[in-house]
Amino acid sequence: MRILLADDHDLLRDTLVLFLEGAGGFETATAASLDEALTLVDKQDRFDLILLDLNMPGMNGLKGLEKALAYKGGQRVALITGEATRAIADAALEAGAAGFVPKTLPAKSLVNAVRFMAMGEQYAPICFMTAETAAEPTNPLAQKLTPRELQVLEGLTECKANKEIARDLDLSEPTVKLHVKTLYRKIGAANRTQAAMIAREAGLF
Amino acid sequence: MRILLADDHDLLRDTLVLFLEGAGGFETATAASLDEALTLVDKQDRFDLILLDLNMPGMNGLKGLEKALAYKGGQRVALITGEATRAIADAALEAGAAGFVPKTLPAKSLVNAVRFMAMGEQYAPICFMTAETAAEPTNPLAQKLTPRELQVLEGLTECKANKEIARDLDLSEPTVKLHVKTLYRKIGAANRTQAAMIAREAGLF
DNA sequence: TGCGGTTATGTCCGTTCGGATAGGCTATTC
């Protein structure tokens, strides 16, 4: 099974190659950039699967993925990335990627996923895909807030003034201020900047 | 040689552990967050070196590094990160980190670096440290700001009020306000929340 | 039927913020 692993992190590339080859049944090639990867595709036999890091020289966003997918009459390409966003996963699969692999995946699962994808299937971690589909109440922070307060908090993370938030949510400014105040108490913020930071830190919005 | 590896990317953790243990002479423990790592420090014997991922739950910027460094009477802690910024490296070493390891480092070099750091030395990749010394002085953002403005911006990211910043920097409040204002213009922020976000986004502090 | 939680609106008040403007003070550079 021929795998091309393209990631600019040598550390991951080196160790992952060893791991894959140790698992058996894999023949690997590596590249540190998109261009390098495509050059290998030119020179060598067809790969069963190409793993592309989302944050790598040459890929600007999903542009690189699409370029690789269409290269030389079509390739089987999966995305591998450190920051696992639902939006990215959806967009990648939508674009025709063979799969979406977050780096938070255990190494053993990755091997299985790679085998799976190389067979022609489409892969994405289920826990990850379902987590945000139905509901995202799992966030310890979001849990404590009412829907309205969450909306207001979202406005805060966007650096908006109370007045703006009021306009966007079709509320009066005093109401927004009330939500802001109670929201501070709930999440332990002293001001809007801190509230925004806390929300960001919690992975909200 | 006892190493604690803390990274929320299971993929890297799993493969790197195998690699290190394969290299010989290493005994490894792993954690997926800062809290988890510190708990291990509580429970187990002293580690010769702790490797912390910069982007991991619990680390907000370099705060987590400092927390780990000071934990339980002091630890040997090195930073490992995907986005290698000169500013981060400098700040980490300044804070007393045992080293700075970009994930773009080859796996073999990492093993040597870890050995080196566990011996009590301070490590940073030379090519990386020299490359950006002359060329890109620091962060494109930090570049535009004067030292004072940077200090004030740091205060903003810590959600401080002007008065607090003034006290901490031993300045008068009007002066802080001036720096805040000019700083806004330079980085294109409309208010302190946005300024804090931009600074965070740029990997500052 | 009453209770509590959520949402909404309002007022009052003191503080803080953001902007404008203006002056003085060091260094360094030309």
Next chain:
DNA sequence: GAATAGCCTATCCGAACGGACATAACCGCA
């Protein structure tokens, strides 16, 4: 010596913020 850049202080003002009440409608639940 003049010019420049960076730093510090100051005052004024309008707007925004943060907190404390008070009021009231709505809904689910006991």
